[in-house]
Amino acid sequence: MTMYDVVVIGGGPGGYVTAIRAAQKGFKTALIEKGELGGTCLNTGCIPSKAMLEHASIIRKIESVKDWGIFCEVEKLEYGKMQKRRASIIQNLRNGVQMLLSKGKIDLIRGEAQVVGEHEIIVKKSEKSETVQSKRIVIATGSTPSVPPIPGLMDIAYDTTDTIFESNEVPASLTIIGGGVIGVEMAEIFSALGTKVTIIEVAPRILMLEDQEISKALQRKLAKRGIQFHIGHSVERCEHVDEMFRVHLANDAVIESARLLVATGRKANLEVVQNLALPVEGGKLQVNDQFATAIPSIFAIGDVVGRMPLAHVASAEGLALVDTWLGKENNLDYKKIPRCVYTLDQVASVGYTEEQLKEEHIAYRGETYSFAGNGKAMTKDQTDGFVKIFVDTQYGEVLGVTMFGPDVTEIIGYPTAVMQLEGTIEELADITVAHPSITEVIDEVANKYLNQGIHS
Ligand SMILES: Cc1cc2nc3c(=O)[nH]c(=O)nc-3n(C[C@H](O)[C@H](O)[C@H](O)COP(=O)(O)OP(=O)(O)OC[C@H]3O[C@@H](n4cnc5c(N)ncnc54)[C@H](O)[C@@H]3O)c2cc1C
Numbered sequence: 001m002t003m004y005d006v007v008v009i010g011g012g013p014g015g016y017v018t019a020i021r022a023a024q025k026g027f028k029t030a031l032i033e034k035g036e037l038g039g040t041c042l043n044t045g046c047i048p049s050k051a052m053l054e055h056a057s058i059i060r061k062i063e064s065v066k067d068w069g070i071f072c073e074v075e076k077l078e079y080g081k082m083q084k085r086r087a088s089i090i091q092n093l094r095n096g097v098q099m100l101l102s103k104g105k106i107d108l109i110r111g112e113a114q115v116v117g118e119h120e121i122i123v124k125k126s127e128k129s130e131t132v133q134s135k136r137i138v139i140a141t142g143s144t145p146s147v148p149p150i151p152g153l154m155d156i157a158y159d160t161t162d163t164i165f166e167s168n169e170v171p172a173s174l175t176i177i178g179g180g181v182i183g184v185e186m187a188e189i190f191s192a193l194g195t196k197v198t199i200i201e202v203a204p205r206i207l208m209l210e211d212q213e214i215s216k217a218l219q220r221k222l223a224k225r226g227i228q229f230h231i232g233h234s235v236e237r238c239e240h241v242d243e244m245f246r247v248h249l250a251n252d253a254v255i256e257s258a259r260l261l262v263a264t265g266r267k268a269n270l271e272v273v274q275n276l277a278l279p280v281e282g283g284k285l286q287v288n289d290q291f292a293t294a295i296p297s298i299f300a301i302g303d304v305v306g307r308m309p310l311a312h313v314a315s316a317e318g319l320a321l322v323d324t325w326l327g328k329e330n331n332l333d334y335k336k337i338p339r340c341v342y343t344l345d346q347v348a349s350v351g352y353t354e355e356q357l358k359e360e361h362i363a364y365r366g367e368t369y370s371f372a373g374n375g376k377a378m379t380k381d382q383t384d385g386f387v388k389i390f391v392d393t394q395y396g397e398v399l400g401v402t403m404f405g406p407d408v409t410e411i412i413g414y415p416t417a418v419m420q421l422e423g424t425i426e427e428l429a430d431i432t433v434a435h436p437s438i439t440e441v442i443d444e445v446a447n448k449y450l451n452q453g454i455h456s
Contacts, residue, residue: 001131001133002028002132002133003119003133003134003135004028004029004030004132004133004134004135005022005027005028005029005134005135005136006018006019006022006027006028006029006030006135006136006137006138007029007030007031007032007121007132007134007136007137008022008029008030008031008032008138008140008318009031009113009115009137009138009139009141009272010031010032010033010139010140010141010142010269011031011032011033011036011037011038011039011097011108012039012042012140012142012302012311012314013038013039013041013042013302013311013312013314013315014039014140014142014302014303014314014317014318015031015033015138015140015141015301015302015318016031016037016038016039016097016100016101017314017315017319018138018140018301018318018319018321018322019031019104019106020100020101020106021318022322022325023104023105023106024104025322025325025326027136027322027325029104029106029107030106030107030108030109030132030134031101031107031108031109032109032110032111032113032121032132033108033109034110034111034112034113036094037094037097037098037101037108038090038093038094038097039142040142040143040144040303041311041314042090042093042094042097043090044165045161045311046311047089047090047093048086048089048090048165049161049182049185049186049342050342051085051086051089051090052082052086052165052189053185053188053189053342053343053344055082055085055192056188056189056191056192056193056344057192059074059192059193060192060225060344062074064381068381077170077193077194079168079169079193080168083165086165109123109130109132110125111123111124111129111130112124113132113272114271114272114274115137115139115272115273115276115298116275118295118298119133119134119135119297120132120133121134121137135297136297136299136325137297137298138299138300138301138318138321139272139273139285139293139298139299139300139301139304140300140301140302140304140314140318141268141269141271141304142268142269142302142303142304142314143266143267143269143303143304143309144162144266144267144269145160145161145162145263145264145265145266146264146265146266147160147262147264148262148264150177150236150237150238151236151237151238152237152238152239153237153262155239155240156238156239156240156245156260157240158238158260158261159259159260159261159262160261160262160263161182161186161261161263164186164259164261167259170190170193170195171195171257171258171259172196172258173195173196173197173198173256173257173258173259174186174190174195174196174197174198174257174258174260174261175197175198175200175245175247175257175259175260176197176198176199176200176261176263177200177235177247177260177263177264178199178201178262178263178264178265179200179201179203179206179207179229179231180206180207180208180209180263180264180265181341182263183199183201183206183261184199184206184207184218184222184341184343185341185342185343186261186263187199187222187227188222188225188227188343188344191222191225191226191227192225192344196226196228196257197226197227197228198227198228198229198230198255198257199222199229199230200229200230200233200235200247200255201229201230201231201232202232202233202234202235203231203232204231204232205231206218206219206229206231207347209339209353210339210341210347210349210353210402211353211354211355211388211402211404213386213388213404214347214402214404217345217384217385217404218341218343218345218347218404219231221343221384222343225344230249230253230255233249233250233251233253234249234250235247235248235249235250236248236249236250238260243258244256244257244258245257245258245259245260247260266303266309267283268280268283268284268285268304268305268306269303269304270283270304273285273298276295276298278293278294278295279293279294282306283306284304284305284306285300285304285305286305287300287305289330290321290324290330291305291317291320291321291324291330299321301314301317301318301321302314302317302318305317307334308334308339310337310339312337313337316332316337317332320332333420335350335351335352335399335400335419336350336351336416336419336420337350337416338350338412338413338416340408340409340412342409345382345384345385345404345405345406346403346404346405346406346408346409347402347403347404347408347409348402348403348408348409348412349400349401349402349403349412350400350401350412350415350416350419351390351398351399351400351401351419352390352399352400353402354366354390354400354402356400357390357399357400362399363392363393364390364391364392364393364399365391365393365449366388366389366390366391367388367389367391367445367446367448367449368386368387368388368389368445369386369441369444369445369453369456370383370385370386370441371383371384371385371386371387371405371406371438371441374436374438374441375435375436375440376406376436376437376438376440377405377406377438379436380406382405382406385404385405385406385408386403386404386405387401387402387403387405387408387441387442387444387445388400388401388402388403388445389401389425389442389445389446389449390402391424391425391449395424396424396425396426397422397423397424397425398415398418398419398424398425398428399419401415401416401419401442403441403442405438405441406438408438411438411439411442414431414433414439414442415428418431425449425450426450429446429447429449429450429452431443444456
């Protein structure tokens, strides 16, 4: 039996990237996947949602350009064709992952893995089981939708993000339980397709983990597009009556809709290590700074650890893990990794939010500037929004950047690079950015902070 150097369990953005890097560095590597390559990200998460958001964006654009002198309308929506486009993007990317694995000479083992010892895994296949041995085992099994124990919910055919796109028609109405990143992105998609969307959020605001001002501004924009909100209300029970879902809130309101999407977070896939009694906290597998679990030959990365449940974090953790095997330090700094919300008015942040700086009593000063005077934003008719930068008052290091506005998910890499290099606000202000561009607002905020803003 082959003794691998590395066996990775899970072919999502954490697992397949770890396997490729390990193989590049000379480790004899195998990857075990029970479902489709690409994991949640590629199959039911990042990619399908962004494909559908692209459709939403075009629909909204067509609706808005009359005022620009362009008269056109959405004649007809063929949902089946949109779904085909979504599926073909996914298939292309899956094929790409498979090709990269074979190029890296990584053994792909199809089946459900169960770790049974420090170096031993049993892989259940449809008819037989196979034992795989490895010096190092990486758990990259990700997460699945977490559904709260709401009375009545288990008896009805609600949707999660695993199923919401698997239907032939656009629902006339949709209730979304959960106003986090996934909930608001789904609301944006279906609202543009013509669905009457209602979001229920028990917390005092949507996007609780992001800047408060942004969450309010985004809610206003979504409300303008017809999305209804019940914020600060908990769900008492759900039922399905006369082909309609009914959600009963604690304040006695009842929301009725054709479909019900539960988007209340995700839970780590821990079944893979259920025989090992590894420490788990808050439902997540515990690892040390080198991503090792309590068993030194077993490591874990990505959503199953859940330090920052994002695709690029899962990949970055995998790369950092392989580095530690090569004797390098794990330098991954979660405060220098961007977070994005891909609604039509986008949110992009890196580092501390103002709320976190206050909570952690870090001495900071912030500066902000809006998109209202930005030429590029005007050409797009998207001048709502702003950029906030938070700076450490002692050394002037940039601690956090938060943006709300057009295409900000595409430009967050620029302040991230400055932060990665521990850059100061002076260094950020010194960079010459292109004109006209959305990035000019970042430049303006940095200069405004230094009392030398040209336009502010
Ligand atoms: C709707 C939605 C939108 C999202 N959008 C974004 C976004 O825009 N940007 C972003 O960064 N993140 C986004 N995410 C989050 C992102 O998808 C996850 O953070 C990311 O996929 C985690 O990667 P992972 O490799 O840890 O796990 P996963 O991608 O979940 O992959 C785990 C893999 O392990 C396999 N597996 C599990 N158990 C076993 C077993 N026992 N044996 C063999 N295989 C097993 C699974 O089949 C799966 O393929 C989104 C998520 C959702 C649901």
